[in-house]
Amino acid sequence: MISFDAVGVSYADTSDDRDASGHGAPGGSAGGAGTTETTDTTVFSGATFRVPEGELVLVVGPTGSGKSTLLRCINGLVPHFSGGTLHGTVTVAGRDTRTHRPRDLADLVGFVVQDPLSSFVTDTVEEEIAYGMEALGVDATSMRRRVEETLDLLGLADVRGRPLRDLSGGQQQRVAIGAVLAAGPRILVLDEPTSALDPVAAEDVLATLHRLVHDLGITVVVAEHRLERVIHHADHVVLIGDGRVSGLLDPADAMVTSPIYPPIIGLGRALRWSPLPLSIRDARRRASEVRESLALLPAPSPTPARPAALDGELPEGLDGAAVARVDGLSVRRGSVVALRSVSVAVAPGEVVAVMGRNGAGKSTLLSALVGQLRPSAGTVRLGPLDPSGARPAEVVRRAGMVPQDPSLILYAESVAGECTAADRDFGLPRGTTAGVLRRIVPDVDAEQHPRDLSEGQRVSLALAVILASEPDVVLLDEPTRGLDYAAKRRLVALLQQLAATGHAVVLATHDVELAAEVATRVVVLAEGEVVADGSAASVLPGSPAFAPQVSKILHPLHFLTVDQVVAATGAAS
Ligand SMILES: Nc1ncnc2c1ncn2[C@@H]1O[C@H](COP(=O)(O)OP(=O)(O)OP(=O)(O)O)[C@@H](O)[C@H]1O
């Protein structure tokens, strides 16, 4: 049904001949380069595979390896709108994408892009869900029914009339998925669909996709970095990296050698399990012996190692040393009370993960900490400073935030320009920001325009700009979108280094594996209130939503990460 025959894509270095929106010149550059002297960069070549009807195929590859590019070939965005040059042939249900533009494929292929906000064409939730159906001429009665079904399916009934731009990041991602699902395409292509979803919402969306594949024969192609969320739903895996693309592989076979693998596979590999289990259930069965032997050993030391005095709740006496604190904080956003009487203090050396369902108030808390939102009650302090009354220059010295949409803090025309500007703005030695960027993702092209970066590259650039300046407290809003496991490990190392040198880190995240690796403390918000606040080892394992894979497999033992198990058993990582 989807057929790739010797497919390759290259991008011309065309920063001069693009329109301001960052999309290719109208008509694209199918088969041709831009209007200026250009050099082509090949993203991948020689992709040959066929996805049969009714399969769920997962595309796996490092940050910037070409997953989005490959997905865009399926609905014709490459070559028609993304500026890429297409080699070879892609056909979808017999239609050649070179001669069929995205709108000629819209009845067949639904596409959920990585950045939901950029895909919205209407103003409110209901309108957006109905829009795709209207465009396809679905009759009013069916449309009404499908809108209701979709609102229920994605937990959006409560926000149905709300403006899209006032929704939280996860709520926006749900709308983007719902809008595409409601139109009922035969083929669904989703680019990192769960990156902004809380763990329960992510599981719901994937269970829905699974049902569509199994019950209705829909074909689904999905690219996702959080393999722990998807791998057990996949019929086949396509690996992409170093410019090459595999054929369709059995998921368990692919995981034996894939350089990218979730913790369950890391554990299976370390303990030399064969075949490798893909589901928690299979892994738990396989792990019964290990659980027994680990139970005889002392409990693992918390990760990461940190001063004992800072473990868990902020000890009294250290209160005065808090680099950031909110007391009795309430924040109203339009008609919504996003935070209610929240009190949290963060000390130097802490890495605090703020977790909670979509819309729980995580981004609101971060925005209030940098003074972007004013309290309706309570106080916010960065050290002694009240950020909402302070000059921006005073705030940025104390707190730096990477927002959920990283492009909000990127202004320059090139990666190098962005890094130089950050060095200058923060009075850093030349090359500091570029050095931090290289530590997260080593091979970003310095001349590239930020708008042309892959999502993970763009997130990394924003992280580098903020981390390089080393403010007292670093605030990161869902910082791992687009990041592969290796980049995440490098980010974890950077954050631990910052914490070890007396800085504090607060990250709002749904990435439970990241929280398990890096958080010294976890604060859980629900409906704007703090419902848990303690060490990662005390908060994460007990929660069905936030327990990391290793914890689920070894429950009731308190192991959170593969490294802890390796350290305890002496197994090879
Ligand atoms: N429009 C474009 N013009 C020029 N280069 C591009 C363009 N889009 C992507 N690239 C480059 O092509 C490569 C592949 O990008 P792509 O977005 O397909 O990667 P990805 O695997 O989806 O990344 P991520 O995991 O970060 O989402 C990257 O090096 C990126 O910088």
Ligand SMILES: Nc1ncnc2c1ncn2[C@@H]1O[C@H](COP(=O)(O)OP(=O)(O)OP(=O)(O)O)[C@@H](O)[C@H]1O
């Ligand atoms: N600009 C806004 N205007 C009105 N309400 C808003 C606005 N931004 C967010 N909200 C609402 O405030 C509540 C908290 O949103 P917030 O973005 O803080 O949640 P979150 O926990 O970060 O969610 P997510 O995990 O989905 O990113 C949600 O109900 C959201 O819809």
